[in-house]
Amino acid sequence: MxxxxxxxxxxxxxxxxxxxxxxxxxxxxxxxxxxxxxxxxxxxxxxxxxxxxxxxGRVPVATVREVLGHVDDDSLPRTMRLGASVWALPQVPEPDADDEFVQGARIAMEELLAKLGWSHAQSLTTLSPSFRSLVVAAAALRRIGYEWSIETLVPYARLMHQVAELDMEFMESHVTEAEKAEVAVLGVVLVEPMLRALHRLAQEEESSRRYGLE
Amino acid sequence: MxxxxxxxxxxxxxxxxxxxxxxxxxxxxxxxxxxxxxxxxxxxxxxxxxxxxxxxGRVPVATVREVLGHVDDDSLPRTMRLGASVWALPQVPEPDADDEFVQGARIAMEELLAKLGWSHAQSLTTLSPSFRSLVVAAAALRRIGYEWSIETLVPYARLMHQVAELDMEFMESHVTEAEKAEVAVLGVVLVEPMLRALHRLAQEEESSRRYGLE
Structure with missing residues (x-):
């Protein structure tokens, strides 16, 4: 054309x-x-x-170029290609390693991964911006005075694992490796807002069911 | 003190x-x-x-004042109090109602709610910013040329409903109505980033399990 x-x-x-x-x-x-x-x-x-x-996604042009470089990189095995593509998207900045809340949250989140049996994620922690986001979010809660326990997070993590399984099934329905990496990037840019909206709608539904509208 | x-x-x-x-x-x-x-x-x-x-959460001061007004409003029944508190937080802007993708997405998302049996959420659609976010995200996918079907979304919605049930259990462990509304607001500001991080970590774990690191 x-x-x-x-x-x-x-x-x-x-x-x-x-x-x-x-x-x-x-x-x-x-x-x-x-x-x-x-x-x-x-x-x-x-x-x-x-x-x-x-x-x-409001991703800067230079970052788009970097993401596409990973999406098109045939030399990478699939897991690394998917990871590199998504990790190149804008992420939370590296937290202050000297901060006591960050230190505590990092240890607790490593315990969480061990408890979940997510051994692959455990071996990636220092590399993964997702793990860093988790540490930052957990540290923010504690810093602000809200206590959470690993036990509270376990059932949430298990459900998100089931969501990730659905993601993989969807991704596998695409043929080429480049298309699979594209789907992973789109998941972050376009599907996460949808998932967040579904979560909030589900809260409204469940709240109305439990407490009524009157 | x-x-x-x-x-x-x-x-x-x-x-x-x-x-x-x-x-x-x-x-x-x-x-x-x-x-x-x-x-x-x-x-x-x-x-x-x-x-x-x-x-x-980077919420503007005027918005914080509005949110707190709802959190403290003893005249509201619980569902409306939780809803008003969360809905007052910054949300996606109202989409263009004349846009064909928005119109199509709205109809499809109403069908999704019917299929899920989320009757309370169905009765709230025109009011709810969460429903609006869902329509905006669904319209964005279609506009960009990515087809999705209601059938693909159903299992995601069911899992997010289970997440919402965990949210409610956690919220109910707080005593006063104002504290419950506070937890709902914190859920959006502090817990959603954690959930998103858990989701991405679960993807990394599942991807490594399925495809290995080599």
Whole structure:
């Protein structure tokens, strides 16, 4: 398809597509002659992913480029490719390692992983921004004076593991490795807000069931 | 306790406490004489909540005041009190009702609620910012060209319902109605980031288990 059709089918303006091409977020089309290039379904799919990150996820252009580098990296085994793609997205900053709440939360969260039997996650802790987010959130609660126990978190973690199993089933329904990595990125940018909304709606439903509306 | 002790126990500076008092986010202490006021445990608890909203949740001061108005509103039955407190927090803006993707997503999400048997949530749809967030997220996926089906969402919604049941058990362990509403607000500000981190960690664990690290 020509640029005009790519624009029409994606809903992205030709000016924006040209910008993405210049920034290297989209591979060049197949040049037919000096002024015309041809694009295919792969361009369309990539364009949608770039748009999701930039317009919905508000991911900076330089970060999008980095994420795509991992998505396209055929040299990585699947787990590392998925991980690197998602980890390149904006994450919470590294917490202050000297902070006593951070130190306490890190130890407690490592205990949580041991209790859950998440041995792979245990071996990744120092690398994983997800583990860091967990430590930051747990430290924030304690710093503000709210006590939590590992026991309270275990059933939550078990349910989120079931959610992750659904994620994997969905991801596996996609054929190529690059598509699988794309799905993982989209999960963060587009599906997490949906999951959060479902969670809050479920709270409203359960609250109404238990306490009524009167 | 005096202001200095309140500051020390909460970790909030006296200047910030005075600012919260001036802004009406904290009830005045019990005046002992012209220059000294006495604060109690309730002040400490409220101070922690205000700090969680402002420092961790980045909630604007005017919004914090509105949230606290609902938390403290004894005239509301429990469901409405919890709902009003959480709904007053910053939410996604109202989507464009003329947008075809929004219209389609709204109809599909209403079907989802019917399929789930979430009758209370169904009766709240037009009021609920959580439903609106769900419609916005679903519309964003379709607009970007990613198809989803209601059937894919059902098992996710069922798991989030189980999470909501855990939330309610935790909330019910708090005594007063105001404390229950506070826990609901904290759930959004402090617990949702934790849940999101657990979800991503569970994905890493499950991905490593299925595909290995090599």
């Amino acid at each position: 020509r640029l005009a059709e790519l624009s029409e089918r994606s809903g992205v303006s030709t000016a924006t597509i040209k910008y993405y091409l210049r920034e290297g977020l989209l591979a060049p089309g197949h040049q037919i002659n000096a002024t015309t290039a041809e694009y295919d379904e792969e361009h369309l799919r990539r364009l949608r992913l770039v748009r999701a990150m930039i317009q919905v | 005096r202001l200095a002790e309140l500051s020390e126990r909460s970790g909030v500076s006296t200047a910030t406490i005075k600012y919260y008092l001036r802004e009406g986010l904290l009830a005045p202490g019990h005046q002992i004489n012209a220059t000294t006021a006495e604060y109690d445990e309730e002040h400490l608890r409220r101070l922690r909540l205000v700090r969680a909203m402002i420092q961790v």
